[in-house]
Amino acid sequence: MLKRKLILESGEVFEGIAFGSETESAGEVVFTTGMTGYQETISDPSFCGQIVTMTYPLIGNYGINRDDFEAISPAIKGFVIHELATVPSNFRNEGTLDEYLKMKGIPGIQGIDTRKLTRLIRKEGAVKGYLSKAGEEINLEEIIEWLNAVKFPTNQVAQVSTQKAYPSPGRGKRVVLIDFGMKHGILRELNKRDCDVIVVSYNTSAEEIMAYQPDGIMLTNGPGDPMDVPEAIETIKVLIGKVPMFGICLGHQLFGLASGAKSFKLKFGHRGANHPVKDLRTGRTELTSQNHGFAIDMESLQDTDLEVTHIALNDGTCEGMRHKKYPVFTVQYHPEASPGPEDPNHLFDEFIELMNNSTREEQLQHA
Numbered sequence: 001m002l003k004r005k006l007i008l009e010s011g012e013v014f015e016g017i018a019f020g021s022e023t024e025s026a027g028e029v030v031f032t033t034g035m036t037g038y039q040e041t042i043s044d045p046s047f048c049g050q051i052v053t054m055t056y057p058l059i060g061n062y063g064i065n066r067d068d069f070e071a072i073s074p075a076i077k078g079f080v081i082h083e084l085a086t087v088p089s090n091f092r093n094e095g096t097l098d099e100y101l102k103m104k105g106i107p108g109i110q111g112i113d114t115r116k117l118t119r120l121i122r123k124e125g126a127v128k129g130y131l132s133k134a135g136e137e138i139n140l141e142e143i144i145e146w147l148n149a150v151k152f153p154t155n156q157v158a159q160v161s162t163q164k165a166y167p168s169p170g171r172g173k174r175v176v177l178i179d180f181g182m183k184h185g186i187l188r189e190l191n192k193r194d195c196d197v198i199v200v201s202y203n204t205s206a207e208e209i210m211a212y213q214p215d216g217i218m219l220t221n222g223p224g225d226p227m228d229v230p231e232a233i234e235t236i237k238v239l240i241g242k243v244p245m246f247g248i249c250l251g252h253q254l255f256g257l258a259s260g261a262k263s264f265k266l267k268f269g270h271r272g273a274n275h276p277v278k279d280l281r282t283g284r285t286e287l288t289s290q291n292h293g294f295a296i297d298m299e300s301l302q303d304t305d306l307e308v309t310h311i312a313l314n315d316g317t318c319e320g321m322r323h324k325k326y327p328v329f330t331v332q333y334h335p336e337a338s339p340g341p342e343d344p345n346h347l348f349d350e351f352i353e354l355m356n357n358s359t360r361e362e363q364l365q366h367a
């Protein structure tokens with residue numbers, strides 16, 4: 001078994017055992033607290049460019065299956081775990097995590113103290129990291145210096161969005177889905193409700209989107225800083241009020257920015273499958289799946305036509321908004337719930353209802 005190191009820009013070094021691809025890699029190191037769902041995590045395009053640490057100690061025990069991918073190819077830069085289960089056991093198992101990461105060229109490290117790493121990230125905030133090539137000695141000082149100077153690419157949405165529009169047909173409401181790095185779960189939920197979905201690239205113009213005559217527009221999740229996608233912000237500005245809109249995660253942040261709100265980077269993000277969110281209108285709390293490093297600044301909503309509908313109970317940040325005049329609502333968390341929990345799944349039904357209640361005449365008035 002070959003060794004490899006995880007090195008942080010702050011100078012901490014974690015030595016462990018290499019698995020997955022033997023290559024070296026670098027990216028922002030983040031942690032997620034989900035106890036299951038490593039396959040969904042690895043393949044969630046919102047993690048594009050990041051080295052992902054699982055805080056749950058035993059990973060790989062149910063293998064990799066055919067059905068649970070959130071994108072065709074994973075976009076993570078590395079995978080950090082405490083202990084790799086080498087003999088998976090599950091009726092859906094089709095192969096091991098190690099084989100999968102090897103096939104996809106993603107380096108993994110196991111046998112490190114993920115608790116210590118997580119506490120460091122919580123204390124110091126988001127940090128850049130480097131995973132060394134399996135079995136290779138490195139010059140630590142050189143790597144730390146390089147990490148402190150390097151600027152990672154900011155075009156992650158362009159890396160993971162579809163380049164060409166394509167349909168995912170149904171006989172119900174026509175939804176144009178703007179793909180900022182869509183999790184397949186969103187498409188599954190819309191298709192389950194018989195929506196006639198047209199998936200378009202992140203830089204499709206408002207005019208082209210409206211030419212599909214949609215009943216509604218879906219703004220998806222996606223990687224990176226929402227400020228790095230100015231063209232999408234401009235497009236959303238034009239689309240607001242034309243047809244009902246539903247935004248998830250990056251889609252929520254872009255809608256906020258398009259409406260005049262501001263965003264900021266959280267110290268260490270919300271990533272996991274047990275984040276409590278309170279719906280301020282009903283007083284109900286739901287457990288949600290989350291994966292975000294940025295958030296909308298609630299104070300900046302004062303000068304907009306938006307209102308906060310949901311807040312995070314862990315730190316009080318904004319988790320949902322709606323437009324006061326137009327049929328648009330967005331959430332910072334993941335109602336498509338892959339891997340779960342499914343508490344907020346009803347939001348997709350609310351989107352369908354919003355499209356049902358918004359008549360064609362009304363839409364044409366705004367068009």
Ligand SMILES: NC(=O)CC[C@H](N)C(=O)O
Pocket residue numbers: 046220221222223224225226248249250251291292293294295
């Ligand atoms: N899952 C997402 O869409 C994440 C949104 C954004 N990239 C963030 O980190 O905040």
